[in-house]
Amino acid sequence: MPDGKSTVSKPPVPKSPAALGKTTKDSEDINRRSFFSWLSFGWIGFVAATGGFFTMMLRFFFPNVLFEPVQTFLAGYPDDYIIGEVDTKWKDKYGVWIIRNDQGIYALSTVCTHLGCTPNWLASAKKFKCPCHGSGFKSTGINFEGPAPRPLERYRIVLADDGQIIVDKTKKFQQEKGQWEDPEALLKV
């Protein structure tokens, strides 16, 4: 009976030895049918509570506050950077190379696009070389040797009001998606 109302039509109460000793009022309160409907409520409640707890467990692994280095930093003035040179002073702290060429200044990610190691800038060979698996990148970030499948990524680079360079690592520009044409991927000075 889906509505579970035992008063509408009473199913015959089985005459078990235990039931014989009981008063009729008891068997009206909980009979076999309503017991099963209450049981299904109980199971639904149990499954819901268990599912809720596992959802909580899953969410627990995604913290709201991260104690990680800041993703945006001031990188000095454009005049601090020499045309045609790769500046490695932000590599250890922020994971960024700042390079100035004839067109402007851009911020390259130090994460190798193969498997995420950190390449080194070899000034004599004029290339970035990854120590893990030998990927090589030109100073523009274009991959030219080794297993790296795509160029290094560039970060958003803009000027602050006081003329300092802001590097914002939360926004990435990928060459293979044509994003290097974005005005914020290259700071024209």
Added chain:
Amino acid sequence: MSEEKQKSLLEKAAESQIWKSIFRGGGVPRNRRQRMMSVLNSVFLHLHPVRLPKHAVKLKFTWCMGGLSFFIFLILTISGILLMFYYRPTIEYAYTDIIDLAEQVPFGIMRELHRWGAHAMVITVWLHMFRVFMTGSYKPPREFNWAVGVILLLLTLLLSFTGYLLPWDQLAIWAITVGSNMARATPFLGSEGPGASLLAIGDINFITMGSDARFALIGGRFMGEAALLRFYVLHCIGLPFIIMIFMAVHFWRVRKDGGISTPV
């Protein structure tokens, strides 16, 4: 004469209430049935078969690789617990604590034992799998236990992987950097995996670098202290707990599926 006396002492002990409360079955096992009952009634012994056919334990057939894997697991558990008394899973102390363990702590070989034991266990588990494959021991009715064994192999590799980060040296950091980057490519749940962009409403993408499978694994967007702590907990508590459950099932099923290396 003295032998007789000892025997009676043992029998005397076996009749005491303490003995009988611990070992069910009544006294020293004298016949096959009593020996079988004493094995069946022990929580430790009952995982093991009551009796083994002589041909089943031939070394040239089994290579003893399953038994060796379990033996090495016990060594790793004991030496690992000992290491936990000195090792602190923080960026500040992790590396120096490993140096301290190797150079200053008495019997610092405990750390080498753990490291080499870990290598050895990966090798013996692979060889065990190879042996089971070559002797056809994966065939019905043992196919379920083969599946359990594959899970055990995976858990062994995950234990090896999580333990690798804990020394927090350059080798460890970069190995885990590379390894955890693979999680980016998880279908649907990795930020760079296939189908990740399907889980989005308009411009809001739910699977990003800050919410994908890799993030859950290393507890952040970059390899750092959260990753070290997560791997430490997984290595010392989470994965050993899971692998012990599967090992119990594995050993029990060896017996239930017709015994060790016996044609069925």
